[in-house]
Amino acid sequence: MGFTLVEMLVALFIMSVTIVFVTIVIGTIKGTRDVTHENVAFRIADSKLDELRALGYATLPASGPFSVPELGNLPQGVASTSITDWNAKTKQIVAGVSWQGVDGLMHFVSLTTLITESGGL
């Protein structure tokens, strides 16, 4: 005697509920981790922009990577700034941070600001 339809349906239902539960749990963990990392990345970029703005136009460094302790909180975290001339008396600064997301791909966030030679924005 094999299984009846009802038995199969009940078994399938229980298995689906289990799978859904497990999927949600794993998804929640991954999502939270990604959001936490993104928050750290934005803080690093924001903090860097603030530092450059505070130090002023005259001392703006060249484009390139920078290192801060918080990068250690990101898996394979890398941070860099890109400083380009916006016009004769203004520079555009982009601070970008990239890290490896839970899905294995590299994620990237960046913030942009302008710094003028004299006066503030």
Added chain:
Amino acid sequence: MYQGFTTTSEAQHESRLSCLSSAGGAKARRAFTLIEVIITIALSVILTLAIAQLYVVYGRVILFQQSSIAVALDGSSIMDAARMAGMQARSVVPTHTFSGINYNSGTTTAIFELPAIDGSGAVIPNEYDYVGIHASSTSVYRLIDSVSGSSRISGEKRLTNVLGALSFTYDSQNFPSVTSVTVDATTSAMVRGEVTQAHHHEHVYLRNL
């Protein structure tokens, strides 16, 4: 003979029928065997346990995630408060009295002097508001003492109650000449034996020197 044959036949038929019906009746009314009952009970116990376990694990994961988010947000709120105060500050002051209690700037307290601004965002000349970030055991408070007419509201706000460690370091020993403050904060909470922790470290530059 005919009658006799019929009788015999009917008798046989009846007996077969009764036999069949009695057999069928026995089958329909047959109880579960002990082994079936045991298996059923065992299966339902295992299933109930498995589902309950899943529920418990899920609940714990959610709780842990919520707590790690809360801890990270609390750490962020300390940083945001320090940065908002620092960016608008003209200097760090060594001491100030907030609602009758005297606080001193140092490792766990930073007091900023900010030009007062009115409701339209204009600076009120020669009037200053004071904003203090103060750690006391596991809590961090933001204290505001504003002059009348300032758009800032005097009072005390608790930023977190899950502080692990907070330290302010200044780029100068002499408070009036401080231009940047380094804020290092660790927030942590214990959820069912598991520790969730967030660490923030930021330089706050005074921008109204």
